[in-house]
Amino acid sequence: xxxxxxxxxxxxxxxxxxxxxxxxxxxxxxxxxxxxxxxxxxxxxxxxxxxxxxxxxxxxxxxxxxxxxxxxxxxxxxxxxxxxxxxxxxxxxxxxxxxxxxxxxxxxxxxxxxxxxxxxxxxxxxxxxxxxxxxxxxxxxxxxxxxxxxxxxxxxxxxxxxxxxxxxxxxxxxxxxxxxxxxxxxxxxxxxxxxxxxxxxxxxxxxxxxxxxxxxxxxxxxxxxxxxxxxxxxxxxxxxxxxxxxxxxxxxxxxxxxxxxxxxxxxxxxxxxxxxxxxxxxxxxxxxxxxxxxxxxxxxxxxxxxxxxxx
Amino acid sequence: xxxxxxxxxxxxxxxxxxxxxxxxxxxxxxxxxxxxxxxxxxxxxxxxxxxxxxxxxxxxxxxxxxxxxxxxxxxxxxxxxxxxxxxxxxxxxxxxxxxxxxxxxxxxxxxxxxxxxxxxxxxxxxxxxxxxxxxxxxxxxxxxxxxxxxxxxxxxxxxxxxxxxxxxxxxxxxxxxxxxxxxxxxxxxxxxxxxxxxxxxxxxx
Numbered sequence: 215x216x217x218x219x220x221x222x223x224x225x226x227x228x229x230x231x232x233x234x235x236x237x238x239x240x241x242x243x244x245x246x247x248x249x250x251x252x253x254x255x256x257x258x259x260x261x262x263x264x265x266x267x268x269x270x271x272x273x274x275x276x277x278x279x280x281x282x283x284x285x286x287x288x289x290x291x292x293x294x295x296x297x298x299x300x301x302x303x304x305x306x307x308x309x310x311x312x313x314x315x316x317x318x319x320x321x322x323x324x325x326x327x328x329x330x331x332x333x334x335x336x337x338x339x340x341x342x343x344x345x346x347x348x349x350x351x352x353x354x355x356x357x358x359x360x361x362x363x364x365x366x367x368x369x370x371x372x373x374x375x376x377x378x379x380x381x382x383x384x385x386x387x388x389x390x391x392x393x394x395x396x397x398x399x400x401x402x403x404x405x406x407x408x409x410x411x412x413x414x415x416x417x418x419x420x421x422x423x424x425x426x427x428x429x430x431x432x433x434x435x436x437x438x439x440x441x442x443x444x445x446x447x448x449x450x451x452x453x454x455x456x457x458x459x460x461x462x463x464x465x466x467x468x469x470x471x472x473x474x475x476x477x478x479x480x481x482x483x484x485x486x487x488x489x490x491x492x493x494x495x496x497x498x499x500x501x502x503x504x505x506x507x508x509x510x511x512x513x514x515x516x517x518x519x520x521x522x523x524x525x
Numbered sequence: 526x527x528x529x530x531x532x533x534x535x536x537x538x539x540x541x542x543x544x545x546x547x548x549x550x551x552x553x554x555x556x557x558x559x560x561x562x563x564x565x566x567x568x569x570x571x572x573x574x575x576x577x578x579x580x581x582x583x584x585x586x587x588x589x590x591x592x593x594x595x596x597x598x599x600x601x602x603x604x605x606x607x608x609x610x611x612x613x614x615x616x617x618x619x620x621x622x623x624x625x626x627x628x629x630x631x632x633x634x635x636x637x638x639x640x641x642x643x644x645x646x647x648x649x650x651x652x653x654x655x656x657x658x659x660x661x662x663x664x665x666x667x668x669x670x671x672x673x674x675x676x677x678x679x680x681x682x683x684x685x686x687x688x689x690x691x692x693x694x695x696x697x698x699x700x701x702x703x704x705x706x707x708x709x710x711x712x713x714x715x716x717x718x719x720x721x722x723x724x725x726x727x728x729x730x
Contacts, residue, residue: 234649265681266653282648316652316679317609364537367606367675368564390652393678394606396563396708422681469686471711477686481637 220295221253222385222416223277228289230272230281230440243286247272247440250289251511254385259407259417261427261448263466264437265482270420271316274387277418278313279303293385312383316390316420318370321362327373328358331380340380347376350406352399367394375403379410386410389420404430425470428452433517436463439482439493446517459519462494492521526554526589528575528601528670528702533584534729535570543582544570546729550721552670557696557703559713562723566730568706569606571723572674575704576603588670598625600669604676608655612647619643622658625665635691636661637684652679660688664695670702677712689716 230247247269254260262270275281277291279300291298293306307313322330331344348358351372362370371394378386388407392400400423408430411417421427428434428451436444444460451457455464465478480497491506492498498505500523511520530550536543544567552558562568573579575586577599586593588600605611612621622628622643633640636657647655656679663671671692677685693716696703707713713720724730 232649263681266679266684267651268681271651318607319610366565367569371564390679394564394675394708397710399564400708422678422685424682466682469682471686471709471715475686475689475715477683477690481639481684484639484641 219255221255221292222294223252223254223418224290224292224295225250225252225273225277226290226292227251228273228276228287228291230269230276230288231286232282233284233286245440247276249511250437250441252435252442252445254416254418256414256416257411258433259411259419259431261419261421261424261431261434262437263421263424263427263434264443265439266422268437268482269440270437271389274313274389274418274420277303277385277387278307278311280307280313309381310383311385311387312378312381314374314378314386314388314391318362318365318367318374321370321373323362326359326361327365331358331373331377333377343380344376347380351376351403368396368399371395372399372403375406379406383415385416385418387418387420390422391419392421392423392426400426401429424451424466425472436460436466438462441493442511442518442520443494444517444519444521446519450517459514459517459524460494460521461498461500461523465497494521526669526700526702527587528552528704529587529590530571530575531585531587533571533574533581533586535567535574535579535582543729545574545581545727548584548723548727550726552702552704555696555700555702556719557693557705557717559705559707559717559720560723561707561710561713561720562727564708566723567727568723569674572603572672572704572706576601576672578603598665598667600667601672602663602665602668602670603672603674604656604659604663606675606678608652608659608679609647611659612655614647616646617643618645618647618650618658621647622662624662626667628661628664632661632664637687653681653684656680657684657688660692668701670704671696672704672706674706675708678708685712692716 228250231243231245233241233243236242332341404426407417428448431448434448434451435442443462455467458464468474469477478497483493492509495501495505509520511518530548533545533548534543535545560568574581577593638657705717
């Protein structure tokens with residue numbers, strides 16, 4: 215049963231922990247994502263930005279069911295209202311749900327890239343689609359005959375994108391699709407995502423390039439230390455730091471090279487020893503004693519924020 | 526303390542068109558230069574030639590007027606675009622960090638490297654976390670010049686600003702030269718004194 219309002223992807227209270235061996239056979243559980251909730255609707259691009267190591271890629275891998283075997287997930291992931299079980303993940307990934315992986319070493323090193331792209335759909339139809347997609351991304355026909363090691367970083371990135379979009383998936387999860395691409399190629403890639411979204415696909419765009427993302431995204435989710443700090447309309451990011459809600463989002467904008475290029479001190483808390491309180495508190499300029507309590511996500515000015523001081 | 530490329534040409538295979546042809550580039554002592562250009566124009570190839578990983582097909586790389594040394598520690602160090610590909614996946618991070626020298630605690634703290642990461646293997650860290658190790662590893666005392674090939678695109682903007690702040694401080698204190706490959710014009714303007722467009726100096730294009 216899917217109605218018009220059912221999100222294509224709904225993540226509810228997701229938690230991911232890794233069990234790791236310490237000394238000898240002693241096992242320890244390391245929680246890397248906690249209480250993460252996020253929706254992506256049909257025709258929508260939701261950009262996910264945030265600190266590296268905040269769990270952005272893990273979210274992508276959890277949706278596709280390709281986390282390493284020592285990962286334990288709790289909470290729920292729904293695809294078109296249906297709980298994503300491992301069997302469904304196997305059925306949908308590559309066709310209904312496509313991943314554009316973060317690292318170019320996801321390409322098969324022993325297969326010519328043209329064949330890899332065509333594999334995604336299967337059949338001569340896919341081959342034609344792949345060829346058209348290669349052209350669209352400015353890859354010459356001779357590139358199809360090359361192996362991944364013969365490509366530049368930006369070319370390999372474009373091959374990954376082609377491979378994902380060839381099967382016309384309903385949900386695209388793009389994990390850092392633009393690094394290594396020139397400004398024009400990056401803009402073209404994002405414009406294509408916008409077209410795919412306008413054509414009915416849902417896009418989860420994980421990126422550091424917030425500057426590019428806010429021109430195509432509908433909403434932006436800011437991740438910090440394994441949870442969402444803020445979810446806001448992209449408009450608010452364009453209007454600048456004062457329109458944002460969470461102090462981390464504001465610090466994020468301040469650190470951009472085109473803005474102040476001024477980093478805040480410190481690093482995000484290490485997953486193994488999470489503070490009970492607000493995870494951002496030790497770097498926050500607005501911290502008070504009240505921040506030591508539990509902080510839940512709450513609605514504010516058309517967005518959501520996990521901060522008790524935000525107004 | 527200057528790095529020069531003299532009439533460099535390079536082709537990946539015989540019979541293929543060259544990717545670099547007659548490239549001349551000179552970066553002086555303590556100078557910070559950005560190298561820009563569209564993807565596939567040979568930026569990373571040039572970076573790998575300048576740091577001694579690839580032999581040019583023609584032309585030469587000069588360090589202080591002499592040919593770049595082939596043995597011993599290379600004064601020109603490369604920090605790569607894909608940190609996950611520039612570390613040994615079977616080593617623990619503590620071993621990777623100390624491949625060239627043993628960084629002191631200040632350096633480790635300044636890079637934002639958590640002590641708990643040291644006992645992990647590369648597959649258990651994020652791209653941004655790995656890149657901090659690669660940068661710390663390249664900043665050995667013998668290093669005189671850094672070639673930075675898109676080193677911060679996989680970092681979040683706060684970490685990017687932190688790492689550049691640290692790198693710039695280290696290069697200034699030690700008088701290191703810097704060649705920065707980036708697609709981010711705003712970043713190039715922030716960290717470099719001069720911008721060189723590779724298509725303009727590369728006769729292959």
